[in-house]
Amino acid sequence: MxxxxxxxxxxxxxxxxxxxxxxxxxxxxxxxxxxxxxxxxxxxxxxxxxxxxxxxxxxxxxxxxxxxxxxxxxxxxxxxxxxxxxxxxxxxxxxxxxxxxxxxxxxxxxxxxxxxxxxxxxxxxxxxxxxxxxxxxxxxxxxxxxxxxxxxxxxxxxxxxxxxxxxxxxxxxxxxxxxxxxxxxxxxxxxxxxxxxxxxxxxxxxxxxxxxxxxxxxxxxxxxxxxxxxxxxxxxxxxxxxxxxxxxxxxxxxxxxxxxxxxxxxxxxxxxxxxxxxxxxxxxxxxxxxxxxxxxxxxxxxxxxxxxxxxxxxxxxxxxxxxxxxxxxxxxxxxxxxxxxxxxxxxxxxxxxxxxxxxxxxxxxxxxxxxxxxxxxxxxxxxxxxxxxxxxxRPSAAEEQAPDVVESTEARVLLIGFGRFGQILTQVLLAEGISVTVIDKDVEQIRSASRFGFRIYYGDGTRLDVLRAAGIGRVELVCVCIDDPEAALKIVDIVHEEFESVRTYVRAYDRTHAVELMNRDVDFQLRETSESALAFGRATLEALGLSAESAARRTDEVRKRDVARLVLQQAGALPDGSGWMRGLPGELKPEPLTAPQRPARALNAETRDIIGHERREAAHRALETQDARPDA
CATH class of the missing domain: 1.20.1530.20 (Na+/H+ antiporter like fold)
Known part of the structure; x- marks a missing residue:
């Protein structure tokens, strides 16, 4: 030895x-x-x-x-x-x-x-x-x-x-x-x-x-x-x-x-x-x-x-x-x-x-x-x-170099994550003839993507070396479509630090994730279920007898209220008991965007116990918030 x-x-x-x-x-x-x-x-x-x-x-x-x-x-x-x-x-x-x-x-x-x-x-x-x-x-x-x-x-x-x-x-x-x-x-x-x-x-x-x-x-x-x-x-x-x-x-x-x-x-x-x-x-x-x-x-x-x-x-x-x-x-x-x-x-x-x-x-x-x-x-x-x-x-160097430049065959969009969300997104890009490079580390997703005609490669999108190898420095924007919130935030951080000219479009997992992405100044974020749920609600209104115009108008009102509330939550301007402060993410609880016409009613004993417990907790949080104010 x-x-x-x-x-x-x-x-x-x-x-x-x-x-x-x-x-x-x-x-x-x-x-x-x-x-x-x-x-x-x-x-x-x-x-x-x-x-x-x-x-x-x-x-x-x-x-x-x-x-x-x-x-x-x-x-x-x-x-x-x-x-x-x-x-x-x-x-x-x-x-x-x-x-x-x-x-x-x-x-x-x-x-x-x-x-x-x-x-x-x-x-x-x-x-x-x-x-x-x-x-x-x-x-x-x-x-x-x-x-x-x-x-x-x-x-x-x-x-x-x-x-x-x-x-x-x-x-x-x-x-x-x-x-x-x-x-x-x-x-x-x-x-x-x-x-x-x-x-x-x-x-x-x-x-x-x-x-x-x-x-x-x-x-x-x-x-x-x-x-x-x-x-x-x-x-x-x-x-x-x-x-x-x-x-x-x-x-x-x-x-x-x-x-x-x-x-x-x-x-x-x-x-x-x-x-x-x-x-x-x-x-x-x-x-x-x-x-x-x-x-x-x-x-x-x-x-x-x-x-x-x-x-x-x-x-x-x-x-x-x-x-x-x-x-x-x-x-x-x-x-x-x-x-x-x-x-x-x-x-x-x-x-x-x-x-x-x-x-x-x-x-x-x-x-x-x-x-x-x-x-x-x-x-x-x-x-x-x-x-x-x-x-x-040389004064004419730029002109002489022009014939050297060949039309780029590089992709305009780098898409990370070819799951159910990424697949629907790429259908839109495919219809417009946009060139795309897709990265995914799921072998089954790679196999299913082979029919789309995109350049799709196995790799971990959270790794800087993989992003470089995939040509992220030459794309116009990167679409992060993975369903892992922490990994998505890591990718955003890498892109903003290493590739400042690349725009970031990110799928948000939920409302909390959306606020975290907004705090990171992404160019665009969208909760994965929001637009599909709004479209579902619009169809429901139409089925209940509203005209298509009225249903669309009502849906747009809810969308605007939701965006406004999201901006206020991101700024920490809503003391809604969620425990949220800018830079200190907590759990954002669902809140109605329109004032309810009547209180909630429990229809069985188990539901009454759950709602009663929830109301006691809400009252306790409201009291704590009031006591914490300087003028309380």
Whole structure:
């Protein structure tokens, strides 16, 4: 059994990473830079070539890869298969062109600087790949992932992830081409690995299509929230590990898992559960990249390294701008997309060591190329941020940005609670064609709502992370239709504190709940039974012989009196024995809105006892109230 000292030995590196994150990122955000740059610089400072606070940066890097895995899973959750089909031209057309053109240009530059053809090819491919984690983080910070240039950049990144498998498979062939022989062995191995990869993908698709939704429904019915989190991590990491075992990338496996769950009713809950892990581990990944920069090499060759870094970024930007324009992007889109894709990718740290092991590139060239790739990831976000600042100062920036804005497919209303009240409300919205996102944690309600055509997801509406994942920041108003008064008040508090621009329309459980909601300044509240009871009363009057106009007029009078009394009760202006004071809710007892024409009469002995007891209590409360007055 491990001793307390051994357990404690894990704490210093954990505390070091946390301290670096909470210090570095806010500092860089305050000076207007990306959080990615803050993580990278923090990694440089705590790494072996900074203050050497981390003894084994390789261990941190292996754990940090999970951050990229979770990032790709969440990106997959945001997409649908139909969207991927619509992006096929950008994925396979623009993606292929970007990789081939950039690899050829950067590899040609390597040849000019004395690299062997095989080494130049590997370096060109490694630098042509783009940093998925950096690019997606920058797009997320800008809020541009849904724009045309953001979608096009993502298509390129997706093709690059797909191509890594083929690149790794081609490396042995490239090595054997230099040494002769082994072609037959390579071909058989390539066919075998391709078959394994296809079989694994088919298995994941089948399980995801037919097994995951029933699996999550079963877990949701158990009511154990922590089990849902564990299941989400199990699905993501399990799929990633399976893909890695058959030669695909872990990130590709996680992305595939996300795609398969994109249509799931549990999508937003999964996203909310994964998000905290994703954020911290992705930050750890960026710090591990910073720690990988060879400080000694940078110090001795800094003019050449920084010159090569600037040259690689500018060359890549120029080529990608031309390709984006060729595929129909406007100039502004092309430049911003190219800046996002300029840094070298995470797979450079995989391809270059593999190439070194195969003898395609020598040790010194590998060290130089790894440092060059890391520096592009360090400088790329700064360049992208600088570009944003330049474009923001352009007089015509707003006009040029207009074509980037696509019609939002986000819902206008977020409805929490799809019970009997929410179902009737959504009928009205459905009739008007209003787009709605519905959140409910009842599996049966989710199943019954599937026929309405709304986007409805499993989740707990009292959780801030679930509300964020459901897009509450982008809706016009939130309708709280749950029958739990305390939970409804909690949701109102969260919305008012975190999303001031979102209007709150709330179903009140009873009169007391309605007053509490009024005290919280909701935009609209309605007791769940009031209007239905008034409509029932109107129909009753008509059945008793009143004309429809007279019955409607009488009902309106009662409605107005009820609202007036509710306002007075909310202000604490009615000493009606209810014990109600503003801010100190008590029980509001039913009181007649019209003076009774005669006292109540009991028709049997049991009723007389009950009414007599009630009258004695009312008289006692009235006496206490009179005694409490200053002038009594």
């Amino acid at each position: 491990a001793s307390p000292t051994e357990h404690a030995s894990f704490l210093p590196p954990v505390l070091t990473f946390l301290s670096a994150a909470v210090i570095g990122v806010p500092v860089f955000r305050l000076i207007g830079q990306s959080a990615v740059l803050g993580y990278l610089v923090a990694g440089v400072l705590i790494g072996p070539f900074g203050f050497s606070l981390i003894a084994e940066p390789e261990t941190a890097a292996s754990v940090a890869e999970i951050g990229v895995v979770l990032l790709l899973f969440i990106v997959g959750l945001e997409l649908h298969l139909s969207q991927l089909v619509s992006m096929r031209r950008d994925i396979f057309g623009l993606g292929t062109a970007q990789l081939l053109v950039c690899a050829a240009a950067l590899g040609g530059a390597g040849l000019l600087f004395g690299l062997a053809p095989a080494a130049a090819t590997v370096v060109g491919i490694a630098l042509a790949l783009s940093a998925t984690a950096v690019a997606l983080q920058l797009l997320e910070e800008r809020g541009d992932l849904g724009t045309p240039y953001g979608g096009r950049a993502f298509a390129v990144l997706l093709f690059q992830d797909l191509s890594v498998v083929a690149i790794l498979a081609l490396m042995p062939l490239l090595a054997s081409a230099g040494g002769g022989g082994g072609d037959g062995f390579w071909f058989g191995e390539a066919v075998q690995s391709t078959g394994k990869a296809l079989a694994a993908i088919l298995a994941v698709v089948l399980v995801g299509r037919y097994g995951l939704n029933p699996f999550f429904r079963l877990l949701a019915a158990s009511g154990a929230r922590e089990v849902m989190t564990a299941a989400a991590l199990l699905v993501v990491l399990g799929t990633a590990l399976l893909m890695q075992e058959v030669g695909l990338s872990m990130a590709m496996g996680a992305f595939l898992a996300g795609i398969l769950l994109a249509e799931s009713n549990f999508r937003h809950q999964l996203e909310a559960d994964i998000e905290p892990f994703r954020g911290m581990l992705l930050g750890l990944f960026f710090m591990s990249v910073g720690m990988s920069i060879d400080g000694g090499l940078v110090k001795s060759l800094w003019p050449i390294l920084f010159g090569a870094t600037a040259g690689a970024i500018l060359l890549k930007v120029a080529l990608v701008v031309g390709l984006f324009r060729l595929f129909g992007s406007p100039w502004l889109d092309a430049v911003r997309g190219a800046a996002i894709l300029a840094p070298a990718g995470e797979f450079a740290f995989v391809l270059l060591p593999v190439a070194g092991g195969l003898g395609l590139i020598d040790a010194n060239a590998t060290r130089f190329a790894v440092a060059l790739a890391a520096l592009t990831m360090l400088i790329g976000p700064v360049a992208a941020k600088g570009l944003d600042a330049v474009l923001a100062r």
